[in-house]
Amino acid sequence: MPVVHSLDDLRSLMADWRKSRCSIGLVPTMGYLHEGHVSLIDRAAADNDRVVVSVFVNPTQFGAGEDLEAYPKDLPRDVALAARHGAAAVFAPAPEDMYPAGYSTYVNVEGVSAELCGRSRPIHFRGVATVCTKLFLLTGADRAYFGEKDAQQLAVIRRLVADLAIPVQIVGCPIVREADGLAKSSRNVYLTAEERAAAPILHRALEEAREKIQAGERDARTIIAFLEDRISAEPLAEIDYIQAVHRDTIVPIDRLEGPILVALAVRFGKARLIDNFSLDL
Ligand SMILES: Nc1ncnc2c1ncn2[C@@H]1O[C@H](COP(=O)(O)OP(=O)(O)OP(=O)(O)O)[C@@H](O)[C@H]1O
Numbered sequence: 597m598p599v600v601h602s603l604d605d606l607r608s609l610m611a612d613w614r615k616s617r618c619s620i621g622l623v624p625t626m627g628y629l630h631e632g633h634v635s636l637i638d639r640a641a642a643d644n645d646r647v648v649v650s651v652f653v654n655p656t657q658f659g660a661g662e663d664l665e666a667y668p669k670d671l672p673r674d675v676a677l678a679a680r681h682g683a684a685a686v687f688a689p690a691p692e693d694m695y696p697a698g699y700s701t702y703v704n705v706e707g708v709s710a711e712l713c714g715r716s717r718p719i720h721f722r723g724v725a726t727v728c729t730k731l732f733l734l735t736g737a738d739r740a741y742f743g744e745k746d747a748q749q750l751a752v753i754r755r756l757v758a759d760l761a762i763p764v765q766i767v768g769c770p771i772v773r774e775a776d777g778l779a780k781s782s783r784n785v786y787l788t789a790e791e792r793a794a795a796p797i798l799h800r801a802l803e804e805a806r807e808k809i810q811a812g813e814r815d816a817r818t819i820i821a822f823l824e825d826r827i828s829a830e831p832l833a834e835i836d837y838i839q840a841v842h843r844d845t846i847v848p849i850d851r852l853e854g855p856i857l858v859a860l861a862v863r864f865g866k867a868r869l870i871d872n873f874s875l876d877l
């Protein structure tokens with residue numbers, strides 16, 4: 597399976613695939629692949645003739661003081677895993693090829709980027725939208741696969757391709773979890789043993805909140821206060837945000853009605869973990 601580093605090599609490989617009338621699935625990742633990524637690759641391989649997995653720790657989505665340098669990497673392992681799950685190529689560009697000297701063009705998806713992670717990571721979604729636009733244009737993919745763990749990212753990408761009329765179908769894939777409910781994340785490696793043992797509180801609390809809503813609770817503040825109480829009782833947890841929003845527009849809501857997303861970000865030591873659930877009410 598080819599590992600492509602340059603933009604020109606990627607373009608010519610995609611042109612070959614197109615010439616053979618193959619449909620193309622794209623799975624954008626930052627590498628250090630786990631079962632969450634694998635579920636996206638499996639789905640892409642089931643839906644498309646060819647799958648390209650991108651592995652790129654995108655510098656423009658990291659703010660000052662975030663973990664850009666520390667982000668875990670293991671390209672040989674990623675390549676082997678992607679190949680085993682049916683990928684036909686891995687695209688692993690260098691930052692200076694994606695952002696050469698003089699680079700000045702960014703994609704800003706307004707509104708949907710503002711709340712949740714946008715509050716504490718103000719430039720994050722500009723970087724995500726920019727790199728994803730570039731990946732969509734470079735690959736000409738028919739479909740691109742994103743995890744529901746990053747629910748706001750999924751909403752940003754859906755808005756982006758609708759607004760810019762990019763002809764790629766965006767496919768959302770369910771959250772893959774550890775046996776104790778913790779959402780799989782490359783950043784889980786930052787957790788100490790004590791923090792790892794405490795982190796499943798996020799999923800437990802979200803499940804309890806979901807049950808309350810399913811039992812009829814419709815006041816968003818009640819649900820958020822419940823989650824704040826449950827999570828702040830864990831001494832290792834430091835809440836970044838807990839919010840209830842409309843799932844597509846990411847606008848905060850007071851009443852839990854329609855397509856809702858209840859999402860949180862919580863720090864455990866060096867790891868900032870995100871999780872969520874969504875319901876159609
Ligand atoms: N547990 C998971 N279940 C489903 N999809 C996931 C999961 N974790 C990541 N993904 C998806 O994989 C894609 C690439 O994500 P990324 O490489 O940032 O992995 P990550 O584990 O989420 O990393 P981090 O948590 O450190 O940001 C994204 O679309 C993301 O939503």
Ligand SMILES: CC(C)(CO)[C@@H](O)C(=O)[O-]
Pocket residue numbers: 624625626652654657724727728746749
């Ligand atoms: C979509 C993405 C690969 C863009 O860098 C990243 O934000 C991620 O891994 O979710």
Ligand code: BAL
Pocket residue numbers: 626657658746
């Ligand atoms: N999965 C989102 C990538 C990031 O946190 O930068």
